[in-house]
Amino acid sequence: MKKVLFATTALIATAGVAAADVTISGYGRFGLDYNNANANTGVNKWGYAATGASKTNLTSRLRLNFDMSTETDAGVTLGAQFRVQADSDNGEAGTGGWNGARFYASYGGFELGVGNIYGAIEWAPLVYLDTRSSGVGITGMNDAHAVINVNAENGAGGGEYYNWDYYSSTGSGANGVEVMYSAGGFSGHLSYSEQNDEVIGDPAVLVEEGTRRTAAFVSYNWSNWIVTLAAQDSNQEWEDKLFFAIQGDFGQYWAKAAIADNDGIKKYGLYGGMDFGAASSLVLWVNHEDKVSSSDVANGRYNNDRAVNADGTAGTAYGVNYSYDLGGGASFEAGAQRLPNKQTQVQAGVYFSF
Amino acid sequence: MKKVLFATTALIATAGVAAADVTISGYGRFGLDYNNANANTGVNKWGYAATGASKTNLTSRLRLNFDMSTETDAGVTLGAQFRVQADSDNGEAGTGGWNGARFYASYGGFELGVGNIYGAIEWAPLVYLDTRSSGVGITGMNDAHAVINVNAENGAGGGEYYNWDYYSSTGSGANGVEVMYSAGGFSGHLSYSEQNDEVIGDPAVLVEEGTRRTAAFVSYNWSNWIVTLAAQDSNQEWEDKLFFAIQGDFGQYWAKAAIADNDGIKKYGLYGGMDFGAASSLVLWVNHEDKVSSSDVANGRYNNDRAVNADGTAGTAYGVNYSYDLGGGASFEAGAQRLPNKQTQVQAGVYFSF
Amino acid sequence: MKKVLFATTALIATAGVAAADVTISGYGRFGLDYNNANANTGVNKWGYAATGASKTNLTSRLRLNFDMSTETDAGVTLGAQFRVQADSDNGEAGTGGWNGARFYASYGGFELGVGNIYGAIEWAPLVYLDTRSSGVGITGMNDAHAVINVNAENGAGGGEYYNWDYYSSTGSGANGVEVMYSAGGFSGHLSYSEQNDEVIGDPAVLVEEGTRRTAAFVSYNWSNWIVTLAAQDSNQEWEDKLFFAIQGDFGQYWAKAAIADNDGIKKYGLYGGMDFGAASSLVLWVNHEDKVSSSDVANGRYNNDRAVNADGTAGTAYGVNYSYDLGGGASFEAGAQRLPNKQTQVQAGVYFSF
Numbered sequence A, B, C: 001m002k003k004v005l006f007a008t009t010a011l012i013a014t015a016g017v018a019a020a021d022v023t024i025s026g027y028g029r030f031g032l033d034y035n036n037a038n039a040n041t042g043v044n045k046w047g048y049a050a051t052g053a054s055k056t057n058l059t060s061r062l063r064l065n066f067d068m069s070t071e072t073d074a075g076v077t078l079g080a081q082f083r084v085q086a087d088s089d090n091g092e093a094g095t096g097g098w099n100g101a102r103f104y105a106s107y108g109g110f111e112l113g114v115g116n117i118y119g120a121i122e123w124a125p126l127v128y129l130d131t132r133s134s135g136v137g138i139t140g141m142n143d144a145h146a147v148i149n150v151n152a153e154n155g156a157g158g159g160e161y162y163n164w165d166y167y168s169s170t171g172s173g174a175n176g177v178e179v180m181y182s183a184g185g186f187s188g189h190l191s192y193s194e195q196n197d198e199v200i201g202d203p204a205v206l207v208e209e210g211t212r213r214t215a216a217f218v219s220y221n222w223s224n225w226i227v228t229l230a231a232q233d234s235n236q237e238w239e240d241k242l243f244f245a246i247q248g249d250f251g252q253y254w255a256k257a258a259i260a261d262n263d264g265i266k267k268y269g270l271y272g273g274m275d276f277g278a279a280s281s282l283v284l285w286v287n288h289e290d291k292v293s294s295s296d297v298a299n300g301r302y303n304n305d306r307a308v309n310a311d312g313t314a315g316t317a318y319g320v321n322y323s324y325d326l327g328g329g330a331s332f333e334a335g336a337q338r339l340p341n342k343q344t345q346v347q348a349g350v351y352f353s354f
Helices: A294-298 A304-308 B294-298 B304-308 C294-298 C304-308
Strands: A021-035 A056-071 A077-088 A102-107 A110-115 A176-183 A186-194 A198-200 A205-208 A212-222 A225-234 A241-250 A253-262 A265-276 A280-289 A315-327 A330-338 A344-353 B021-035 B056-071 B077-088 B102-107 B110-115 B176-183 B186-194 B198-200 B205-208 B212-222 B225-234 B241-250 B253-262 B265-276 B280-289 B315-327 B330-338 B344-353 C021-035 C056-071 C077-088 C102-107 C110-115 C176-183 C186-194 C198-200 C205-208 C212-222 C225-234 C241-250 C253-262 C265-276 C280-289 C315-327 C330-338 C344-353
Touching: A021 C077, A056 B056, A056 B344, A056 C056, A056 C077, A056 C110, A077 B021, A077 B056, A077 B344, A110 B056, A344 C056, A344 C077, B056 C056, B056 C344, B077 C021, B077 C056, B077 C344, B110 C056
Parallel strands: none
Antiparallel strands: A021 A056, A021 A344, A056 A077, A077 A102, A102 A110, A110 A176, A176 A186, A186 A212, A198 A205, A212 A225, A225 A241, A241 A253, A253 A265, A265 A280, A280 A315, A315 A330, A330 A344, B021 B056, B021 B344, B056 B077, B077 B102, B102 B110, B110 B176, B176 B186, B186 B212, B198 B205, B212 B225, B225 B241, B241 B253, B253 B265, B265 B280, B280 B315, B315 B330, B330 B344, C021 C056, C021 C344, C056 C077, C077 C102, C102 C110, C110 C176, C176 C186, C186 C212, C198 C205, C212 C225, C225 C241, C241 C253, C253 C265, C265 C280, C280 C315, C315 C330, C330 C344
16 A cells, blocks of 8 residues: 655645645544443433433543645635534444535735634634633533623523534535734734525415624734634524633733623633643633523523523533643643533543644 | 645656556636526516515636546557536536546547547537637536527527437436547537436336437547537427537638427537637527427427427527637626527636636 | 545655544446346346346445544554545445444554454455455455355345454444454454344334344464364354365465354355566456255244255355456456356456545
């Protein structure tokens, strides 16, 4: 069998007028996931029907990024990002699938994105953790640390999560457009997406207006500090968002505070981390989700599910992640997380990049 | 993240007895598409139920070609072509998917193809335009310029389009076999495909005979001229075809005339183009589709839809494309097209190859 | 179009601390397949409803393997295997699709595998033939030569085939875990997989226990001999297996004997081959599947289908394969096979690796 080794050291051909290139990169991860929300039979701890999945499962992901680009005579870079990913979670093995492509034109600090866009909320600095999984453990555990993910709605860990435009790894994404700009310590991002209306009948009558989201962030970093302000306006319920966060880095320590208003539901978070020993780092987080206001429930501002579970989902959540750098782009990761409804997850395993 | 840059300059290893290789190439395109056939709600301009898509949408495609081949000791090249493509059109974002593979054995000017074949009609010189999209604009607008695409059947831009074997970018293709030969100015191509019959019941009774198509072309080019004669014989209705075209190139100008008989429906086209300025080129086309004959309608040779819309779909269509070379394998493309039923499309955007 | 040639000669970059790499390899194959089990209409030779497929069809496959790995500072290799494959058989053309990924950590002769595992039965030496297809012809013809594939159950070539964990080329595979070890002439392998239970209702009641398989092999080779002992224990009916085989290589000749107990059904096989001429090799095999015992049928140990067809599926099968090396990683392959129920297949075509 032929072996073509693509080196980590760039293999650059300088001849020729064109500079088109394709790069393949990505990561693999695998480990064990304990989740007390799973139950083989009967009901789980909240009384919901069991899914047949064991509490402890193998979890894994393989991600390949294909990046294609060229540069015009005027110095504009035209390119695209494409991804294939295979996930196995909760005992369900998955096959790989391509996502939708993101296209871009960039020049200096400016970039225009089209298609499966990054999204300004998703891309806002300080939304995610600076860990291998962007959250804790191997999978990131749904990024429950993020103050723009809301538990309200149902008690099984669902809630209003990821209700913004983001670069979809396995789907087509938002089919939007975005502009990004950075200069010195400043970075800004404005994104817009629009889905087709859903219509039925002849003549076709509007059943549901397609999702329309406008989002933006501005961020500034100076010496050891970074601040971010982000917002989203959507024509869908529960999706309006306002986010603010600040982080400081102090040698081997860092700390972050974040707050968000999620269409009326406030959420606050505190985060901190440290590097220690030869290759270890630790991250801790705690956040609090406010109850849905009784007036909102009374006037129908929230649906039944949300109201019923408001008490169970509001409250304090916390998590921890430990990482050990194995060298060669690999690391050992372990993490745990507990949600207000007492859902507990513990994960450990390895990541490797290529 | 590791960056592996694949250069445009070939990276050729000459050592070793085997010469197997894999190449990755392709293109990206994105832009805006205006289509007056779309309507958000109610009915569109022909009274058909709206689809919920706006008249103006983002349009994009990413295409990656994987080409694999090796050479036997006797000098025969054995290879395969494989493609993954993601399209977004009419406000519907799509994910990527692999097509079916085409396999080939080639020696000198001769090539045997198997599987997702090119098809002799599809591959006949002068069928398509020599533009970035093969038609006009960003998407090619369904290649309405081609005299082997027929509008008859329905008024919404459907019709009998692409009813021949072609290398499918997103499907499995024809599962056929083909032989191609070229020598000097001559090129010829013969293709055959056969699908399984559809049967039901026990014992299984024939419901529909699988599509069986035989197609061929011969083409010759000398000094500044090229002529092509192509034909298809099919066991399916509406698919028999006869195509003839001639093109002349005169410095910065070129002109083409084409005619086809599509199972009784005649279609004629005139095409011309010119290069101008530093990097610009322009293409213009006009074609005419004859009405379905009244005797054909009377004796049931055409189905109702076809008869009803015969007037609306027959007539003159025209289009224009403007291209500006941006360098580095990229170009700006803009185009417009109007069909006999007054469907109008206008598109502009960029292409980049890698 | 840019051409990036990946050479067969390894392109190794030695600089940099990390050694992460991606390799692409694979093979293509295409040819003709004659199968007397097919019938266009009516019933096939066993009275089963025809499928609409002709007796003779094009058959083809394109397989691409993506192999990613890196090495930690401690010398442990972390990697993943990923595959995309497109198959066309029995007149049905297929598109490509990714499988599930296999992850591994290896150190010296030891390897831990996770996800779409190889499986210890699948990986046991001497289970498959050392031919291009692992069986005979172009497709391998379902590896009917293997004594762990059982014809009993139905007469149309179905039976209990491949009822063990294996690296799935088109599906997600077993989501298991395995350890492999080799040192000197010894190799051993232990694999385990567990699927989620199937439950329905609220509270969820167990409908079917998820498949749980444990398999192992030990193998030893010395001078010109190799022996293998393998076994599988499963919680599903018909899946318990015990396999033993021995092979000797004598210059241009080799011979193998294999025996298996497949949950009560015994199967024996004899295999032999020789190289001759400049580039030719021949493989012959014969095996025998015992009848299901009448007591097993009587006490309901086997279901009706299995009992009814027990006579038709038990008995002797044989096959032959001829291979001619074309150089450059390509070969011509031809093979034939006859099952106890008189299903006959004949195939010829080419393979090429890249």
